[in-house]
Amino acid sequence: MEPKETLAMVQGQAEIWQHMFSFVDSMALKCAVELRIADIIHCYGSAITLRQIASGINSPSPNISHLARIMRSLVRKNIFTEHHHPVDGGGETLYGLTQTSKWLLHDAELSLVPMMILQNHSWLLTPWHCLGQSIKEGGTAFNKVHGDEVWDFASKNPDFNNIFNDAMACTAKNVMRVILAGYEDGFGCMGSLADVGGGTGGMIAEIVKAHPHIKGINFDLPHVIATAPLHEGVTHVGGDMFDAIPNADAIFMKWVLHDWSDEHCINILKNCRKAIQQKSGKVIIVDIVVEKDGNDLFDEIRMAFDLLMMVHTIGGKERTELEWKKLLEEVGFARYKIIKIPTIPSIIVAYPYNCCCEDVVGATHGLLDA
Structure with missing residues (x-):
């Protein structure tokens, strides 16, 4: 075997090992x-020692050596910092926060903790083991494990409903500022403005807070609205978006359509059109736009979300711009634009009619007109 080919084989082996154990990073987090x-x-308020970390853990006797190995792994991944502080001629390792680990703070305004808890819970992890089975037999992996689709x-x-709602509320907070700016x-x-699939109302509340002239409507399934x-x-x-959507000047949907097949989305979008009260109305969709060869900060996550939808939903998927265009044209939307924002989803604005009150020529943030 040629040296170059040998090196390629070794590199390939290393990559497979890395993919094989990528779950370790999630579990350490x-x-x-x-x-x-x-x-x-x-x-x-500053970097601290391993024993200080251990003293803060809710346990009478935490395993210090195991904690040290977890911290070593997380430091290597740049989740935490590590440096040595000289004490009386010796040295003590101090651990500090990074811009990454600040997203792991439970009570921070911007946090990914609820989403981390949801996605790494056995309720959502176990269905991944049935991914191959769902490809062979059809159906969703989630249903094969739990005997129900995710919404049922x-x-x-x-308990699952509360964890799910907390995760959705946290993503709403995380993207809200970016959406309001973009x-x-x-x-x-x-x-x-009606927020369809708005969960417990965090997103529409932020929009109304920033724009007090808007009458906000939070629309979701009755068991969600109850909390x-x-x-x-x-x-x-409370209601079902497949039956009817409350009337409003505009409809807002964040991470809703990616949960459903094209057929389901057409049904939802038709109901959105019926709900819009005036010709200047619009549907504001906050969802992922997949770029197959994209290389920005979130493109790998967008591809992961596509598989996530396949495992957990009936026909859910992430869509390319062409797929969004076909979907909107099927429902009869006259035009659309995509506004790229520095987060996982983009803003897709769909207009049922050619007239609207926005100056689209002045729009920025990666506007793409159909």
């Missing part, structure tokens, strides 16, 4: 979240 390691360091499972399981002018010309807190300027409405 889950461990850090469960032990609240980032919160413990944050409470001190949530309606019957309050589409600031777009919210100015509407009197009412929704009161938000000023927001009315909670």
Whole structure:
């Protein structure tokens, strides 16, 4: 075997090993979240020792050597920092936060902890073991494990419903500021806005807070609305988006359509068109636009989300711009535009009619007109 070919084989072997054990990173992160390691360091306000971290863990006798190995792994992944502090001629290792581990703080305004808890829970992890079976036999991997589709499972399981709603609320917070900045002018010309699949109402509440002239409607399944807190300027409405959607000047949907097949999405979008009250109305879709050869910060995550949809939903998928275009044309939307924002999804604005109150020529952030 030629040296170049030998090197390629070794590199290939290393890559397979890395993929094989990529779950270890997720489990180490889950461990850090469960032990609240980032919160413990944050409470001190500076880098701290391993024993100080251990003293903050809710346990009478934490295993220090195991904790050290978890921290070594997370430091290598740049989740935490590590440096040595000289003490009386000796040295002590201090661990600190990074911009990455700040996303692991439980009570921070911007946090990924609820999503980490959801995605790494056995309820969602176990179905991945049935991915091959679902390809052979059809059906969803989630159903094969739990005997229900995800929405039915949530309606019957309050604990899962709460974890799921917390995760959705956290993603709403994380992307809300980016959406408000990327589409600031777009919210100015509407009197009412219905958030379809709005969960417990966190997203529409932030929009109304930034634009108090908007009458907000949070629309979701009754079992979701039942747990929704009161938000000023927001009315909670329970129902089924496949039957009807509350009337409004505009419809907002964040990470809703990717859960469903094209046929289901056509049904939802038709109901959106019926719900829009005026010709200047629009549907604002916050969802992923897949670029097969994209290489920005979130493209790998977007591809992962596509497989996530395949495992957990009936026909759910992430779509390319061409697939979005075909979907919107099928429902009769006159035109659309895509606004790229610095997060996982993009903003897709669809217009049922050719007239609207927005100056699309002045739009920025990667506008693509159909």
